[in-house]
Amino acid sequence: MDVKFAFLNGILEEEVYVTQPPGFEAKDARHKVFKLKKALYGLKKTPRMWNKLIESFMLKLGFTKCSVEYGVYVKESQSQSLIYVCLYVDDLLFTRSSMTD
Numbered sequence: 001m002d003v004k005f006a007f008l009n010g011i012l013e014e015e016v017y018v019t020q021p022p023g024f025e026a027k028d029a030r031h032k033v034f035k036l037k038k039a040l041y042g043l044k045k046t047p048r049m050w051n052k053l054i055e056s057f058m059l060k061l062g063f064t065k066c067s068v069e070y071g072v073y074v075k076e077s078q079s080q081s082l083i084y085v086c087l088y089v090d091d092l093l094f095t096r097s098s099m100t101d
Contacts, residue, residue, distance in 0.1 A: 011049065012036060047089065054087060 017033040020026065055065065058073045063085065066072035071087040081098035 011053070012038065013049070050090065051087070058085065 016036045018036060019033055020030065026032065051071075059065070061075070063073035063075040063083075066074060073085040073087070075083045075085075077083050077096065079098065081096050083094070083096045086093040086095075
């Protein structure tokens with residue numbers, strides 16, 4: 001599953017300012033900058049903020065983070081099978097240890 005807006009909804013932990021993009025400058029205030037309210041695609045911090053957000057969400061759902069493989073979360077289902085979620089950048093892979101429930 002591809003998370004389409006993973007990098008556009010990150011919550012900033014500190015103030016971040018960017019210059020006005022070419023072609024979108026305010027005519028009377030070209031020297032001013034924009035203060036970001038949310039993460040911006042291409043911002044160096046964005047992947048780290050996305051990872052922090054998805055990790056807290058997975059832990060709230062009862063998953064545990066794998067100690068040897070970064071980005072792998074495991075949860076035991078009611079039928080005693082294991083549910084695995086693998087995270088790579090903004091892609092998620094869901095699988096389980098049993099075909100039957």
